Amino acid sequence: MGMSADMGGERVEEAVTGALALLRTAAGRDWSVKAGRLDWSCRRTAEHIASALVAYAGQLAGRPTDRYVxxxxxxxxxxxAEDVLEVIETTAALLAAAIRATPPEVRAFHPYPFRSAxxxxxxxxxxxxxxVHTHDIAEGLGIAYEPPAALCEGVLTRIFPNVQPAPDHWRTLLWATGRGDLPGRAPVTTWRWSNNLVIPAERLTLQGVSPAAAxxxxxxxxxxxxxxxxxxxxDGTRAGAGLVVRAYEAGTHRPEWGQFVLVRRAxxxxxGSMGFHGAPDDERxxxxxxxxxxxxxGHGYATEALRALSAWALAREDVTALFALVDRANSPSQRVVSRAGYTLVSEGEEAYAYELRR
Known part of the structure; x- marks a missing residue:
């Protein structure tokens, strides 16, 4: 999967075009019936889709950092129903336009889980x-709906990084959002998607790498x-991305313990990239x-980034120490870890081990 499956305005349009093509065939039915497993009616569920789309467009346009506009x-x-579907079409166009007008570095408030997207x-x-809500409405109205697998995969690999992939992307997304069964997995009762974590430093931001990017x-x-x-x-960045891919495929990926790309603010x-080789072990x-x-x-970027990442990690309950292995021949890297506050704890034939404790 390359970035040809880019998640932008085109994907929003693709999702909505497919959903509306189906729902308009049933616009004449009774939309006061319950939508699938939800307590909402089909009409109320359609209203929710439009409300969500315009709210997201509003966040990208207004760019608040601490609340919803x-x-x-x-x-x-x-x-x-036809009128509500027209509102969905319009709010989707607004969201797609807002996405296209937003630079890649911009983030706006969203509560889950790191308070921005x-x-x-x-x-x-x-x-x-x-x-998922077109699925709910279709279920309520007794019509069949199946979106393109690539759309489902695009969503799963970006905002469901903790969900182990399975061959059927649509069934996996339904399972992950509490809407169906997946062989060998317990039903999901509570769920949230997960936007990537960004850790700010002075001249850089450390931007969490999604399974799609990895x-x-x-x-x-x-x-x-x-x-x-x-x-x-x-090559080191590509190798680090490989750790993310393997953890994701195994269902053990925890995005805050994955890889971050270092992006210059200027x-x-x-x-470059920086990250963890995995979640903390039993000794934290x-x-x-x-x-x-x-x-x-030679500009101190690595030191700055390592200080920011280490401070973020050591502020957590589940970490007491971080360590780094540095090749004996790599004196610039030894200076980086030392300047970031790590101390030399052991010397091997090939590498030095450094540690930073809480």
């Missing part, structure tokens, strides 16, 4: 609202959706690794 839309003017996150959330970096030989300097991404360019320790493109070395 305080407005709502009403459906009092809507007489029948970028344009790709809002696109994925919008697509999810459309897919797959593009590791398998596709792509950019992961980041704008790199001419000498990036490095020009939005990616200059986790290993850190990083790399930096050659053209960005």
């Amino acid at each position: 305080p407005f709502d839309i009403t459906f009092e003017e809507c007489e029948g 970028n344009r790709e996150g809002f696109a994925a959330m919008g697509v999810t609202e459309v897919l 797959t593009d970096l590791h398998v596709g030989g792509g950019t992961g959706g980041f704008e790199w300097t001419e000498d990036g991404p490095l 020009d939005g360019r990616a200059v 320790r986790s290993e850190v690794g990083y790399d930096l493109v050659e053209s960005a070395r």
Whole structure:
């Protein structure tokens, strides 16, 4: 899967076009019936889709950092289902336009789980609202609905990073949102999607790598959706992305313990990556690794990023220590960990081990 399955305005339009084509065939039916497993009627569920789409467009347009823009839309003017579907079509166009008008670095408030999302996150959330609630309405009206598998995969690999993939992407998404069964897995009763974590540093932001981006970096030989300097991404970044891909496929990926791409605030360019080799172990320790493109070395970026990532990790209850293994020959990297507060704890034949305790 490359970034050809880019999650942008086109995906929102694709999801809505398919949903409306189906729902308009049933616009003349009784929409006061219950929508699938929901307590809402089919009409109320359709209103919710439109409300969500316009709210996401509002977040990207207004760009608040601490709350939803305080407005709502009403459906009092809507007489029948056809009118509500027209509002869905319109709010989807607004969201798609807002996504296209938003630079990749911009983030706006969304509560789950790290209190912000970028344009790709809002696109994925919008697509999810459309897919799962169209399913609910279709179930209520007794009609069959199955969206394109690639749309479902695009959503799963971006905002459901904890959900182990399965061959049928649509059934997996329905299961992940508490709407169906998946062989060998317990039913889901509570769920939330998960936007990527971004950790701010002074001159950089550390941007969490989704399974979609990791797959593009590791398998596709792509950019992961980041704008790199001419000498990036490095092999170390692609290898780190491989750890994310393997953990995701095994169902053990925890995004906050994955990989982050280092993006320069000044020009939005990616200059390297940093991250963990996995979640903390039984002793509440986790290993850190990083790399930096050659053209960005010598400016203290790695030290700055390592300080920010280490402070973030050690502020958590589930971590007491971080460690890093550095090749004996790599003196610049030894200086980075030392400046970031790590101390040398052991010397092997090939590498030095450094540790930072809470």
